[in-house]
Amino acid sequence: MNKVVDIKTAIDQVKTGDKVMIGGFTNIGCPVNLVDELATRKEVKHLTTISEDFGYSGLPYLQGPGKLLANGQLDEIIVTFLGSHKEANEAISRGELKLTLVPQGTFIERIRIAGAGIGGFYTPTGVGTVVEEGKETKVIDGRKYILEMPLHANVALVKCHTADRMGNATFRYTAQNFNTMMATAADIVILECEKLVEPGEIRPDAVQLPGVFVDYVVHCEEVAF
């Protein structure tokens, strides 16, 4: 089994109108090379990105999902934290970009249950706030909970440190963040790795993302930021 492809073949899988998950906590664990390649496909539009945040803003160069926004490739973003991202906030106030904010723990759990085949879950997060509006609630053991639904994507762009040709992957420190769960919750999963090894070089019990979730492995030796 060999899932390794070149970056262009991998990003060819992203189609106009897709929902695209992007791993990372800002740049830590973000598949920057894959996002950069997607940003060269200006004809791939009306995308919805699903990511913890929207990357840095105010840099002299465009970076992360902000590049896709500048290209006019995005219709909607689903994030937990936007920060003071200037370009995104301007696009939202002009009505060109739809913003959906999700509490971070609800965000990852919606992704986790999407990948695990679960139809919804009850959480105390957001009770009595705008997050509760329009949602079913339930009192369990005297505490109020909100029903939250799974969050799927067409494509997940994720990043690991080391992968083998079968897509088994390991991560460094906090770079795992949203990547493993996103890889379970999308129809097509593209994994960027810094280091590519042969099957057997990663100890089976050290694998953090089993290759069964991964469709394509892209080896990007160069660090991007």
Next chain:
Amino acid sequence: MNTRHTIAKNIARFFENDTFVNLGVGIPTLSANYVPEGVEFLLHAECGFAGEETVVPFPWESLDDRDEVIRGMKALSDEAGCDWRTGHRDLCDASNSLVKLGPGAACFDSSISFAMARGGHLDMTVLGGLQVDEEGNLANWMVPGKTTNGMGGAMDLVSGAKKVVVAMEHCSKSGEAKILKKCTFPLTAVACVSAIVTELAVIEFIDGKMVVTAMNPNITKEELQAKTEAALTFAEQIDVMDIVE
């Protein structure tokens, strides 16, 4: 008086041995500088670690030169001999600072991180606030009409932590009260706050009342109440706050 450091130093009175604590971005993170001697606890960073952290300087002068940043990232890699003990480009805290970890730390993915937060495994979370009201409601993520930042992990952290301490300046920059009868900004959570630490007072929720348990020595009870919309109760014994000049 250094307002931020005075608040940070007085948060430290809530630190207890052998606990698991999340410190939010800003003043709460500063409070790690004032941990009393002999008190040891584990930090939780929602981006994915539990342990003792030390911020390492970015190996670049500014983010303006992408090539320089990439050189800096390479200098913090496995290949350059870096790991969790030294700081690594794949290791950050929730403020997005690059950090190194002390012995005994653990790294994990976001679903485990929020199981810790939501599931009652955190003894305390300390976070910034915009408004707190008499019912213990907290608003800390959005000022209507201003830029939308997003709530990040705040709503999850306060829904599960055993104790929620809010660190904030007593009044807004324009002098308006932030400790109110009823919050006016969008809420982060209802009835979640255990204590508020400002540069003027430490206020704890005891039996449904806002009880002042420590005060800045340079203010009277009447002056404190005048700067607070909510009704305050004063403890029999009121500690003197530590002031950082």
